[in-house]
Amino acid sequence: MHPAAEHSPLGKSSEYISTYTPSLLFPIPRAAKWAELGLTADTLPYKGVDFWNCFELSWLLPSGKPVVAIGEFSIPAESPNIIESKSFKLYLNSLNQTPFESVQAVEACLIKDLSAAAGKPVGVRVRTLAEVEAEGVHALPGVCIDELDVNISNYEQPQPQLLRCDAERVIEESLHSHLLKSNCPVTGQPDWGSVAVHYRGAALDHASFLAYLVSFRQHADFHEQCVERIFLDLQRLLEPQSLTVYARYVRRGGLDINPYRSTEVVTEQNLRLVRQ
Template identity: 50%
Template sequence: MSSYQDHQALSGLTLGKPTAYRDRYDATLLQAVPRSMNREPLGLYPDNLPFHGADIWTLYELSWLNANGLPQVAVGEISLNADSLNLIESKSFKLYLNSFNQTPFADWETVRSTLQRDLSACAQGEVSVTLFSVEQLEDTPIARLAGDCIDQQDIRIDNYEFSADYLLNAAGEEVVEEQLVSHLLKSNCLITHQPDWGSVQISYRGGKIDREALLRYLVSFRHHNEFHEQC
């Protein structure tokens, strides 16, 4: 359980509250959650992060009107750098996207650049945005994350409470450079306790990580209440 559930940054969130949907563009719907709430207790600050990475979002419900009022639909891909000061709260993100529904835009590039500008401002960090037509994705398979998947281990697990202790002494003496993947990450929303699902790709160079220990650690998030990006 997070120690900051009563943090003032969370008090104004629409998450977990009844909300009226707007269908006219409104960038003020976006709400930020400071990454520092979870990082500073771990001694992690923007100028000394020991890692790099990104949160990758796929936008399956994105629509707007063209200059003639004809509805347009697209699938978007958002990449939000892990060194951004904020994560973007997901319910506010969806409300923001819905505000495009009845809003005319001159062209697709205007939509893309608007998304990139607003999301970067909310995150206070670099955000990249790519838009795809439905036709472009018709024959596109689900992307496969590069690396060795650690999910098929024949191990018994009976504890689903978060514990970082699984990683104690998990790095061996052999130095390797590798990528590891798991599709078994599940946690629960800090506010609503609804499940969040994700895949994890870890690229590292250093003492070889014990894969059983890593898998037990990832599975231990299963009952954990936290923003998924913070996990």
């Protein structure tokens, strides 16, 4: 478990405060998890962003009438800190009985507090339910590998040795799976997700990649580090000219977390899947 997470509100009983309390936000330094992967802030081999979507965002108008909305937050992958998810939820709930003059005032407040916690500027969009509803749900690009026949027996730790490729064939392709599952490193609760990969490099064996993804099934780690581990393992294997890995996780506590890591500038949109 990440040492800082032991002191977070995750997995503990918490009082839900309904008036604005920015001190509820609990930053967790990324450095320890980067070190586990052999990385530092100066040697990150990817660019990226963590998209967070909040479906339980509400505040009061000056008249006392409540507003409900959906919040979209983009946290840079190179930011010094992630924000612990339960503290994020507690902080957002502290807006529930807080008056704001306008949506712009809500966004400005969120940008200020979340950027301070992350240690880098955080993007914020407060969206109406009608806007999000009009977008609908989307499908991941490329080939779904979930119907491949694979034999799997080890679920405790990611197994990069399962990965295979044909180094004689250089291709460009997109593929995805909905079978990603890992566990919260603090509470042990399951985290369900879909993962997508686009690359140009040595041809990846699809069945081996599926077996590798399933080996995360009992692995305990945060969403962000799971995606970074997948990115690094594929980068070592494929020696790609370009590589993008991202995951869309099912929400918990009104929040979903969607890490994107790429050798390129991330241009993908924050589009919901059917389980989101």
